[in-house]
Amino acid sequence: IKHPLQSCWTLWYYENDRSLSWEQNQKEIASFQNVEDFWSLYNHIKPASELRQGTDYSLFKKGIMPMWEDDSNKRGGRWLFSLDKKQRNNELDRYFLDIILCVIGEDFDNADEICGVVVNIRQKGDKIGVWTADAQNSVAVLEIGRKLKERLHIQSRTVLGYQVHKDTIEKTGSVSKFSYTV
Numbered sequence: 001i002k003h004p005l006q007s008c009w010t011l012w013y014y015e016n017d018r019s020l021s022w023e024q025n026q027k028e029i030a031s032f033q034n035v036e037d038f039w040s041l042y043n044h045i046k047p048a049s050e051l052r053q054g055t056d057y058s059l060f061k062k063g064i065m066p067m068w069e070d071d072s073n074k075r076g077g078r079w080l081f082s083l084d085k086k087q088r089n090n091e092l093d094r095y096f097l098d099i100i101l102c103v104i105g106e107d108f109d110n111a112d113e114i115c116g117v118v119v120n121i122r123q124k125g126d127k128i129g130v131w132t133a134d135a136q137n138s139v140a141v142l143e144i145g146r147k148l149k150e151r152l153h154i155q156s157r158t159v160l161g162y163q164v165h166k167d168t169i170e171k172t173g174s175v176s177k178f179s180y181t182v
């Protein structure tokens with residue numbers, strides 16, 4: 001017997017091919033809706049730490065594209081986990097897996113607000129984002145942020161920030177402000 005998940009999830013892979021648009025570089029890999037199929041997929045793909053720089057994995061509820069423009073994302077934002085370079089070797093994969101398990105387990109009062117998870121593999125430091133649907137829904141955003149921080153055993157003095165996608169899109173320079181912190 002397979003153990004069903006609350007939602008069906010789709011894994012995407014992004015690779016930067018300059019001859020294609022950003023959207024065209026998002027490739028759908030596979031979908032799953034039970035725990036066993038999640039593990040066979042997870043065990044089959046390269047861990048994030050072994051991907052090339054400039055690539056992403058995105059795991060979104062089926063039907064939501066892993067981009068700001070999707071109707072489910074356009075009013076939303078992300079809880080951002082910024083890792084430093086040395087964390088790729090020992091912490092990135094564990095963080096990403098723990099976040100995925102929280103998200104697909106829908107272990108939140110406001111699990112409906114979660115759209116997906118993205119990991120960006122970048123030279124300047126890898127990032128994991130947990131995308132939620134409505135940046136104005138402060139109750140949901142904060143509940144999700146607090147729970148993630150607790151589940152991932154992030155030290156209380158480490159600040160986790162939430163960025164509204166609109167601010168990320170319009171940002172000038174390399175930093176965009178946090179609308180919430182936990």
Ligand code: M7G
Nearest residue numbers: 022023054056066067068069070120122127169
């Ligand atoms: P990134 O890959 O999120 O982070 O954004 P990085 O700056 O650390 O590499 C890099 C660029 O990819 C953005 O400036 C956009 O040009 C493009 N991009 C990223 N995202 C998440 C989107 C998206 O959702 N939609 C579109 N159209 N472009 C995006």
